[in-house]
Amino acid sequence: MEWYWTLALLLGSILFLMFIGLPVGLAFILVNTVAAVVLFGRFGDLDINMLEGIHQLTDNAFANITIFAIVPIPMFLLMGEMFFHTGLANKMFNAVEQLMGRVPARLSYVTVAGGTVFATLSGSSMGSTALLGTLMIPEMSERGYKKKMSIGPILGTGGLAMLIPPSALAVLLGTLAELDIGRLLIAGIIPGLILASFYIVLIFVQATLDKDAAPAYDVVQVPLAKRLALVMTDVVPMISVIVMVILLIMFGIATPSESAAYGSLGVILLSIIYLFIVPLLRGDVAAAKAFWPQFGRALWRSMWGAGRVTVIAIFILFGSSLFSNVLAASQASVSLIEWVTSFDVSGYALLVIMFGVLLLLGMFMDQFAMMLLTVPIFFPIVQGIDFGMPMNMQMIWFAVIMLLAMEISFTTPPFGLLLFVMQGVAPPGTRFSEICMAALPFMMCAMLLVALIVIFPSIALWLPFLGGG
Amino acid sequence: MLSLVDRIWEKFLWCLMALASLYVGLIMVAIIYMTTSRAMGWSYNPMTFTFIEYGFLYIMFLGSPWLIRTRSHVYIEMLTAAVPDKVRILLSRLICLTGAAVCLIWAWYTFRIFLEQWDDPMAFDELRAQFDLRLWVSTAIFPIGFLLMSIEFLRFVFTAEPMHTGLAGVASDRAELEETKRTLIAEQSTSSKAGGQ
Amino acid sequence: TQAAETKLTMIHPFPGFLQYTKNCLNLVAVINQRGKGVVNIEMLPFNSIKMFQQPTAVSKGRVDLVCTPAAFYARAIPENEAISTASSSAMQARAAGGTAIIDGLHQKHFNTKYLGWTSSGNRFRIYMKDAPKFGSDGLPDFAGVKMRDNPIYGAFLKALKATTHNLPSSAVFSALEKGVVDSSAWATLGLQGLKWDKFLRHAVAEEFYQTDIGWMMNLDKWNKLSPAAQKIIQGAVIEFEALNYYILSGMAGVEKATLMKEGMKFHAVPAADKFLKMAIDSAYDRMDGRLGKAGRDKSSVSKLRAAFQQ
Numbered sequence: 001m002e003w004y005w006t007l008a009l010l011l012g013s014i015l016f017l018m019f020i021g022l023p024v025g026l027a028f029i030l031v032n033t034v035a036a037v038v039l040f041g042r043f044g045d046l047d048i049n050m051l052e053g054i055h056q057l058t059d060n061a062f063a064n065i066t067i068f069a070i071v072p073i074p075m076f077l078l079m080g081e082m083f084f085h086t087g088l089a090n091k092m093f094n095a096v097e098q099l100m101g102r103v104p105a106r107l108s109y110v111t112v113a114g115g116t117v118f119a120t121l122s123g124s125s126m127g128s129t130a131l132l133g134t135l136m137i138p139e140m141s142e143r144g145y146k147k148k149m150s151i152g153p154i155l156g157t158g159g160l161a162m163l164i165p166p167s168a169l170a171v172l173l174g175t176l177a178e179l180d181i182g183r184l185l186i187a188g189i190i191p192g193l194i195l196a197s198f199y200i201v202l203i204f205v206q207a208t209l210d211k212d213a214a215p216a217y218d219v220v221q222v223p224l225a226k227r228l229a230l231v232m233t234d235v236v237p238m239i240s241v242i243v244m245v246i247l248l249i250m251f252g253i254a255t256p257s258e259s260a261a262y263g264s265l266g267v268i269l270l271s272i273i274y275l276f277i278v279p280l281l282r283g284d285v286a287a288a289k290a291f292w293p294q295f296g297r298a299l300w301r302s303m304w305g306a307g308r309v310t311v312i313a314i315f316i317l318f319g320s321s322l323f324s325n326v327l328a329a330s331q332a333s334v335s336l337i338e339w340v341t342s343f344d345v346s347g348y349a350l351l352v353i354m355f356g357v358l359l360l361l362g363m364f365m366d367q368f369a370m371m372l373l374t375v376p377i378f379f380p381i382v383q384g385i386d387f388g389m390p391m392n393m394q395m396i397w398f399a400v401i402m403l404l405a406m407e408i409s410f411t412t413p414p415f416g417l418l419l420f421v422m423q424g425v426a427p428p429g430t431r432f433s434e435i436c437m438a439a440l441p442f443m444m445c446a447m448l449l450v451a452l453i454v455i456f457p458s459i460a461l462w463l464p465f466l467g468g469g
Numbered sequence: 470m471l472s473l474v475d476r477i478w479e480k481f482l483w484c485l486m487a488l489a490s491l492y493v494g495l496i497m498v499a500i501i502y503m504t505t506s507r508a509m510g511w512s513y514n515p516m517t518f519t520f521i522e523y524g525f526l527y528i529m530f531l532g533s534p535w536l537i538r539t540r541s542h543v544y545i546e547m548l549t550a551a552v553p554d555k556v557r558i559l560l561s562r563l564i565c566l567t568g569a570a571v572c573l574i575w576a577w578y579t580f581r582i583f584l585e586q587w588d589d590p591m592a593f594d595e596l597r598a599q600f601d602l603r604l605w606v607s608t609a610i611f612p613i614g615f616l617l618m619s620i621e622f623l624r625f626v627f628t629a630e631p632m633h634t635g636l637a638g639v640a641s642d643r644a645e646l647e648e649t650k651r652t653l654i655a656e657q658s659t660s661s662k663a664g665g666q
Numbered sequence: 667t668q669a670a671e672t673k674l675t676m677i678h679p680f681p682g683f684l685q686y687t688k689n690c691l692n693l694v695a696v697i698n699q700r701g702k703g704v705v706n707i708e709m710l711p712f713n714s715i716k717m718f719q720q721p722t723a724v725s726k727g728r729v730d731l732v733c734t735p736a737a738f739y740a741r742a743i744p745e746n747e748a749i750s751t752a753s754s755s756a757m758q759a760r761a762a763g764g765t766a767i768i769d770g771l772h773q774k775h776f777n778t779k780y781l782g783w784t785s786s787g788n789r790f791r792i793y794m795k796d797a798p799k800f801g802s803d804g805l806p807d808f809a810g811v812k813m814r815d816n817p818i819y820g821a822f823l824k825a826l827k828a829t830t831h832n833l834p835s836s837a838v839f840s841a842l843e844k845g846v847v848d849s850s851a852w853a854t855l856g857l858q859g860l861k862w863d864k865f866l867r868h869a870v871a872e873e874f875y876q877t878d879i880g881w882m883m884n885l886d887k888w889n890k891l892s893p894a895a896q897k898i899i900q901g902a903v904i905e906f907e908a909l910n911y912y913i914l915s916g917m918a919g920v921e922k923a924t925l926m927k928e929g930m931k932f933h934a935v936p937a938a939d940k941f942l943k944m945a946i947d948s949a950y951d952r953m954d955g956r957l958g959k960a961g962r963d964k965s966s967v968s969k970l971r972a973a974f975q976q
């Protein structure tokens with residue numbers, strides 16, 4: 001069989017099985033099993049062919065899964081869950097809202113900030129879209145906000161969450177593509193800040209052009225001294241944990257894989273200081289006493305939450321990493337890469353094609369599945385193209401673009417998984433076209449950022465390669 | 470009677486998932502122990518590495534059956550959300566039957582691989598050759614995990630409510646959303662000073 | 667009537683840019699050239715089968731051939747460490763009957779035919795960030811040195827009382843950069859390709875062990891091959907034992923000269939003989955222990971040591 005038929009058959013069956021609703025990991029396992037029996041079963045008898053085929057997959061799975069490189073997945077999840085369950089994230093969220101005072105459209109800004117934090121912590125823009133859609137849209141509607149001012153920012157936060165560290169998905173991408181995870185995380189910072197400022201400008205413009213979009217309402221003004229105190233007590237410590245994680249990586253005390261374990265420890269210590277020692281010093285013994293049972297619950301829920309997502313991720317990883325071995329053994333991936341790179345088209349044309357493929361997949365796949373399917377094909381292709389920068393930089397650069405592309409694909413009208421999810425949770429009577437129109441300007445911001453990163457790679461690469469390559 | 474067995478079985482699967490979660494916490498402790506020792510120039514038990522690395526396989530197989538039962542694995546409800554209920558239910562049962570079959574096949578063959586490695590005194594983990602780790606240590610969890618998963622898929626062939634609910638989206642995210650909502654409600658009701666939001 | 671060309675499949679553990687992979691592919695090309703109409707080897711792409719799982723795959727017959735380090739299945743055949751720790755060249759080991767003993771063990775215990783050791787000439791040494799200190803016993807004193815570990819020389823480094831850390835080779839560069847480790851043993855060839863010499867500016871001059879990549883084939887498949895095909899494959903592998911020895915030792919010599927020219931300091935061990943004996947003894951002790959534990963016959967060990975330590 002020609003390699004392109006093999007490839008079409010393998011990819012086609014995976015996509016078909018996913019589309020009809022087979023669990024993603026299992027779709028991979030089923031296709032791998034058939035392929036492995038064909039590839040490695042050369043013994044005539046079906047039973048022995050099955051045994052040897054599955055034995056090969058078991059051996060490969062053992063080698064793929066029992067590796068230290070998986071560590072960032074559970075550890076970054078654990079850190080995020082701990083922020084969330086100890087209540088420290090919520091504290092920061094509330095503080096930011098109070099700090100904003102009477103800024104017009106302030107709930108839209110708060111949604112962007114809160115949504116980014118939440119999506120970062122849960123590692124899932126879909127979960128966070130659904131949650132924010134349920135919580136924020138009704139409240140904002142009550143205050144007279146138009147739908148574009150609530151739905152748009154919620155749909156926009158996913159992209160930010162992917163970029164601003166710690167980003168569980170960036171870590172996963174780095175793991176899969178065998179990139180320097182520390183550098184990839186740091187590479188997201190400046191693009192993330194740029195995107196955030198795009199959003200701020202966008203909300204500001206929308207609120208200015210359409211005065212009724214986000215009507216002002218009275219809030220209690222917080223005096224400046226109290227605001228500063230809020231920053232010191234509720235914002236700085238939280239951010240300092242994230243900064244500490246990045247510094248641990250930069251100064252080599254811990255590898256990127258290991259750093260999140262310290263992040264978790266940092267959150268544990270912070271919550272003990274905040275919710276036990278400080279009340280105790282203030283003489284609030286009752287609050288201090290109430291802390292330990294709460295703390296125990298928070299720890300358990302964090303482990304449970306991180307454990308759950310870890311199982312989900314490793315189950316898919318189990319299937320998809322085997323799939324990349326099977327693709328290689330069938331010669332399909334090598335032939336594809338040779339074929340693609342044999343063309344005399346510019347690397348940028350290939351970049352556009354890969355971007356298009358991601359947009360297409362984003363219609364019905366989540367980021368995990370998308371990454372797992374495309375990383376073994378895309379990264380070798382990019383490795384074969386010369387964009388005029390050192391290869392390790394080029395890989396990080398492409399990874400940042402890919403992260404953004406995946407998020408954009410989620411929210412591209414008329415098809416995009418997040419749009420459907422939003423319709424599921426938005427108040428009754430919300431039209432699909434309204435959701436699309438609200439999403440569009442935010443998507444344009446993300447697209448603009450992608451264009452900027454393609455034209456000026458240093459936006460992504462300057463910070464991570466500050467100390468040289 | 471059947472429902473009692475099902476409830477006890479569910480508790481059992483929950484316990485396995487709880488073990489997996491606990492393992493994640495232990496990995497954090499292990500990493501801090503290892504990194505701190507290294508930074509201080511102390512030596513540490515090199516098996517810590519292996520404890521962490523083997524953990525991923527065990528975590529996956531321990532937690533997976535529970536996640537199938539709670540509809541928490543990643544699967545896409547797009548087709549099943551678009552078709553009429555009758556078709557959805559039939560399709561869902563067929564999918565679960567396929568899942569059960571695949572897992573059962575794996576359970577059977579990995580069990581035979583496990584027996585083969587158990588009998589072979591020279592089948593060791595070659596990557597971690599410095600330790601005496603027999604290969605069956607890692608293979609043993611495969612047949613167990615796949616068997617439990619197969620049972621859970623098979624259960625959905627017969628339950629009144631099938632695995633696919635017909636709500637568009639990705640299943641695991643819906644499950645997570647529900648869990649998050651429950652947590653938030655629980656936290657709001659337990660916290661005495663319900664200030665802020 | 668002419669028999670159809672026999673098709674064989676082969677795997678290799680390392681990515682294409684490494685010299686070992688190039689040597690392996692060159693040998694395949696020669697066999698395919700000489701074997702036109704008789705035998706043809708098709709190479710499966712990198713990462714089709716994970717590297718430590720390849721020997722089993724060949725033993726089971728899912729794939730026919732592999733060129734892989736003997737250390738990658740040293741738990742299945744503990745005597746493989748004779749190759750990993752050799753001081754003889756592949757030609758010396760073959761002439762002294764060592765390779766034949768290894769082949770016999772492969773056939774008896776692993777259902778494979780050991781065709782030859784195709785990577786002699788490339789040895790190992792210990793590279794360090796700071797100059798090594800030597801104790802009163804004339805051996806390197808590695809107290810306080812954070813050294814990267816590896817299953818092959820791990821026992822030796824431990825015997826020298828080093829603190830070792832387990833890291834995949836892909837993580838070593840950034841670990842060196844950030845001071846997570848400050849020393850690593852590595853082959854006498856390839857340090858510059860990995861750019862580790864940016865940080866590792868000192869070396870312990872004494873070289874030990876040898877890279878142990880060899881060719882092996884599924885025994886059933888081998889026995890079914892026509893004598894003509896067997897002769898083509900075996901003959902080419904034996905030729906390449908010598909050819910690769912000259913290529914690898916030549917390249918290692920060039921790299922050493924470059925490293926010295928670029929300022930790497932080579933420090934001789936005062937008690938060099940003791941140092942080298944320790945390297946070999948630590949490995950043979952381990953081999954002896956493993957054979958004993960498995961209840962396996964130890965009679966070939968002394969013959970192997972004689973053939974591979976000339």
Ligand code: NA
Pocket residue numbers: 122123124127309645
């Ligand atoms: Na999630």
Ligand code: NA
Pocket residue numbers: 119120160161162163164165166167168
């Ligand atoms: Na993030």
